[in-house]
Amino acid sequence: MSQQPDPNLLVAAEAAPSLPSATLSLRASARLGPVFWLSVGWLALVGVLAATASLLPLRDPNISDFSSLAAGPSAHHWLGTDAVGLDLLSRIIYGARVSLAVGLFSILIGLAVGAPLGAVAGYFRGKVEAALMTVADAMLSFPALILLLFITAFFGKTLVNIIIAIAVVTVPVFLRLARANTLVLAQREFVLAARSTGASSWRVLWREVAPNILPSLLTFGLLAAAVAIVAEGALSFMGLSVPPQTPTWGNIIAGGRQEIQTDPLIVLFPSVAMFLTVFALNLAGERLRSMIDARGGRR
Amino acid sequence: MTTATVEDGPLRPGALLRVEDVVVEFPAPGGRVVHAVSGVSFDVLEGETLGLVGESGSGKTSIGRAVMQLPPPRSGRVLLDGVDLTTLGRRQVRAVRPRLQMVFQDPLSSLNPRRSVRGVVGEPMRVWNRSRPDIDARVDELLSAVGLDPAAVGDRRPSQFSGGQCQRISIARALVLEPQVLVCDEAVSSLDVSVRAQILNLLLDLRERYRPTMLFIAHDLSVVRHISDRVAVMYLGKLCEIGPAASVFGGPAHPYTAALLESVPVPDPSVRPSDEEVLDGEPPSPVDPPSGCRFRTRCPRAQPRCAEEEPIMRAVAPEQFVACHFPLTAGAPRP
Amino acid sequence: MTAQSAPVLEMHELRTWFATPEGPLRAVDGVSLGVEPGRCLGVVGESGSGKTVLLRSIVGLLPRRAIASTGGTVCFEGLELAGAPPAVIRDVRGRRIGMVFQDPMTSLNPVMRVGTQLTDGMRHHLGVGRQEARRRARALLEAVGIPDPERRLRDYPHQLSGGMRQRVTIAIALACDPSLLLADEPTTALDVTVQSQILRLLGRLRRQRNMAVILVTHDMGVVAGSTDDLAVMYAGKVVEQGPTATVFSATRHPYTRALLEAIPRADARPGERLATIPGQPPSLVDPPSGCRFAPRCPRAADRCRAEEPPLAGADGHRFACWFPLGDPEPPAAAT
Numbered sequence: 001m002s003q004q005p006d007p008n009l010l011v012a013a014e015a016a017p018s019l020p021s022a023t024l025s026l027r028a029s030a031r032l033g034p035v036f037w038l039s040v041g042w043l044a045l046v047g048v049l050a051a052t053a054s055l056l057p058l059r060d061p062n063i064s065d066f067s068s069l070a071a072g073p074s075a076h077h078w079l080g081t082d083a084v085g086l087d088l089l090s091r092i093i094y095g096a097r098v099s100l101a102v103g104l105f106s107i108l109i110g111l112a113v114g115a116p117l118g119a120v121a122g123y124f125r126g127k128v129e130a131a132l133m134t135v136a137d138a139m140l141s142f143p144a145l146i147l148l149l150f151i152t153a154f155f156g157k158t159l160v161n162i163i164i165a166i167a168v169v170t171v172p173v174f175l176r177l178a179r180a181n182t183l184v185l186a187q188r189e190f191v192l193a194a195r196s197t198g199a200s201s202w203r204v205l206w207r208e209v210a211p212n213i214l215p216s217l218l219t220f221g222l223l224a225a226a227v228a229i230v231a232e233g234a235l236s237f238m239g240l241s242v243p244p245q246t247p248t249w250g251n252i253i254a255g256g257r258q259e260i261q262t263d264p265l266i267v268l269f270p271s272v273a274m275f276l277t278v279f280a281l282n283l284a285g286e287r288l289r290s291m292i293d294a295r296g297g298r299r
Numbered sequence: 300m301t302t303a304t305v306e307d308g309p310l311r312p313g314a315l316l317r318v319e320d321v322v323v324e325f326p327a328p329g330g331r332v333v334h335a336v337s338g339v340s341f342d343v344l345e346g347e348t349l350g351l352v353g354e355s356g357s358g359k360t361s362i363g364r365a366v367m368q369l370p371p372p373r374s375g376r377v378l379l380d381g382v383d384l385t386t387l388g389r390r391q392v393r394a395v396r397p398r399l400q401m402v403f404q405d406p407l408s409s410l411n412p413r414r415s416v417r418g419v420v421g422e423p424m425r426v427w428n429r430s431r432p433d434i435d436a437r438v439d440e441l442l443s444a445v446g447l448d449p450a451a452v453g454d455r456r457p458s459q460f461s462g463g464q465c466q467r468i469s470i471a472r473a474l475v476l477e478p479q480v481l482v483c484d485e486a487v488s489s490l491d492v493s494v495r496a497q498i499l500n501l502l503l504d505l506r507e508r509y510r511p512t513m514l515f516i517a518h519d520l521s522v523v524r525h526i527s528d529r530v531a532v533m534y535l536g537k538l539c540e541i542g543p544a545a546s547v548f549g550g551p552a553h554p555y556t557a558a559l560l561e562s563v564p565v566p567d568p569s570v571r572p573s574d575e576e577v578l579d580g581e582p583p584s585p586v587d588p589p590s591g592c593r594f595r596t597r598c599p600r601a602q603p604r605c606a607e608e609e610p611i612m613r614a615v616a617p618e619q620f621v622a623c624h625f626p627l628t629a630g631a632p633r634p
Numbered sequence: 635m636t637a638q639s640a641p642v643l644e645m646h647e648l649r650t651w652f653a654t655p656e657g658p659l660r661a662v663d664g665v666s667l668g669v670e671p672g673r674c675l676g677v678v679g680e681s682g683s684g685k686t687v688l689l690r691s692i693v694g695l696l697p698r699r700a701i702a703s704t705g706g707t708v709c710f711e712g713l714e715l716a717g718a719p720p721a722v723i724r725d726v727r728g729r730r731i732g733m734v735f736q737d738p739m740t741s742l743n744p745v746m747r748v749g750t751q752l753t754d755g756m757r758h759h760l761g762v763g764r765q766e767a768r769r770r771a772r773a774l775l776e777a778v779g780i781p782d783p784e785r786r787l788r789d790y791p792h793q794l795s796g797g798m799r800q801r802v803t804i805a806i807a808l809a810c811d812p813s814l815l816l817a818d819e820p821t822t823a824l825d826v827t828v829q830s831q832i833l834r835l836l837g838r839l840r841r842q843r844n845m846a847v848i849l850v851t852h853d854m855g856v857v858a859g860s861t862d863d864l865a866v867m868y869a870g871k872v873v874e875q876g877p878t879a880t881v882f883s884a885t886r887h888p889y890t891r892a893l894l895e896a897i898p899r900a901d902a903r904p905g906e907r908l909a910t911i912p913g914q915p916p917s918l919v920d921p922p923s924g925c926r927f928a929p930r931c932p933r934a935a936d937r938c939r940a941e942e943p944p945l946a947g948a949d950g951h952r953f954a955c956w957f958p959l960g961d962p963e964p965p966a967a968a969t
Binding site for chain 3: 355461493494496499500518520521524525528544545558562564565566567568569571572574576577578581582
Binding site: 188196203212 | 394395397401404405408409410411412422469472
């Protein structure tokens, strides 16, 4: 922690106007630090394992080993088995597929829909903005859980529907964030300069505004992905996500809760996997955010 | 009365840029209106530099933006080469824009931080779909013209440059489309003294080389005096005085111009400022400007007439015009 | 021109280095200055010269974690401030040393009434009662030229104009009747007519209270009109100091002259080029050997690049230059 440039210190240093700004920007762009790279390392490990799960020498996550039911870790089953003899390591790795897919795709969809709408609202203002913000506020006011319930109840509990349901919830969040960032940027003089060359509004949005709001949106996306993974876990746990036999972290935890007093490891292992993943996403997002803030030097 | 201002005022035939009775207003909280610019007229001949001075809230920046149609004024006309820009459609305005370019105050904020110097300067040409070799050649030419080495700086980002260098890049971008009119809005105000001198010299060099017509907006009188052929003084959304730089600075006719000139600290310790206040108070709010002459609340020469009747622009010397009932010139009526 | 009384504040070889990943940044690098009661010392320099850091170093207003090392002594009324415990410095700051900053909006607390901000310091430092503090606050507002002080005491900062706000910050700085006032660019954010009001006010208060003032600014015009003594800073060092009139009329350091010549003069011919200083200020992490101005100095010789010139001279006028102006050109002067 001691090597990290302290953001308060940077602010204080910037308050002393006699410091050459070149030195400050150098300091602001200093290394992301070991915490960030540890987090990225964990996410990469989970990602690679999930992507290559079918190629790995894992037991089939849906075939029970009746010779060891609810067994602890062993040479055969590294993380043990659950109550019906399913291999926990295999189920957790396959479960990572669902969690990561939900985290990644729901956020990408939310971003892809919300960010352009937000940028348009913030750049054009007026009636377009009023209409978009009203819709976004209405969506934010609607209880997310009930929305998710509706979607899974009417369209079925498939992975795609879960992803879409969570994406719908994140759209207004990205919309608001993109609008807020665009409002600030639209006042910057380089945007005015671009308009004064005769560039069309769409060109200005695409070439001047978008590249400047994207980093902070992507960074926020990491934090949002963490929330999405927790949300999917909670839905699985309540049996509202994909069917229980499909391995997901939430399903494994739900399946293990009856045996939590006798075999707490069944709940512990997937919980730890989820915790570490969510924690890594938060840490990485936070580090990126503070770096972008320090570097942007917005005024 | 407004048309009378135009006819009797300082407008000259054949001017390249002509601003007629321009009004700029913004909404203020509580349903009120900020009267940023209230009926201002002036013109700039081809190749001429008009300095526009005023304190904060005088409306000088709003005038610059109104000329650029960013946004268009609430009313009044802005004529470029005889064409009224305020009547043009959106597409036509875009087509005219390259002829008017702008340099802003904040050097860093003027440049997109995520683009290289080459990208920043070439972007206006890319908007107009010029060919790649044309763009490269022109960008090289302009970077050299503003004193930067294209090979050394071209691929770097704006954040790697000092304020003065960023301002050079901004100037290069503004000139890349060969504009007829260059609007400099406080273009040297945020720079250190020695850097400011470099940029002023650069503007003088570029003016000789590319001959743009310039609207030079600034609050610093010494800078405006140095670069301008003519000077216009604004106060609270109105034009007080306009005329050749030497006449306005040498023999100010409007009491506000005189006070402004007297307030500027002189870099000479033998000229100790008197203990007497040059001007009391501060400018009133542009939300609720005074009736009649807007300067009357602070004017040492104000009379009842100044509250009742708005002074119109009239000549006090050849080419020098002032909007004051009791101007400071020999032979003029004393209050 | 000799000092009649002992200095209120005397710094000796004051040094403040900031920690950066590339090594220590020598923001203030061995500065010795003093100021006597009733006199105004101007510290002038461009951004990065260390003038603001110098001012903040005096009263320990720099983030502790940013500092790599400090050195030298700051003697204030017989009390050593450098290295003193924070509690001691806090007591001196606000009570014996008042401070005024550039931006009156950010130096006032937006959610506290003017009256509370004015009386807090008095009640804390002087232990006066509420009624007495209130009475003194009214008197202070009157002293800084604020009409209707009773009403203003109940106002919040946003209800005041920029000039009024700066008057309030001056009143707060004066609340405990300090013997030294530190003013950091107090008029830079203000319009020129308001600037002249504030400078006059500071001069009047200084004479009435026999208070010492250190005025930090980048504006040669401001120092010329408002200071008795002057120190010119460049790259963390004082390059020339002395009575203001002498520094202006008998300038010895080439940097001081360059600063003066970079200001557009009233009698310049139209379009005349200004004198500029080539290049950029040096890195303070890795400053040039010898004289720090040598790389940009037209008179620099081999000795300037090898040996650092001491700050020396006679009659209180000192300059750090091997070949000062007025002396013959150095034998090996660059062409």
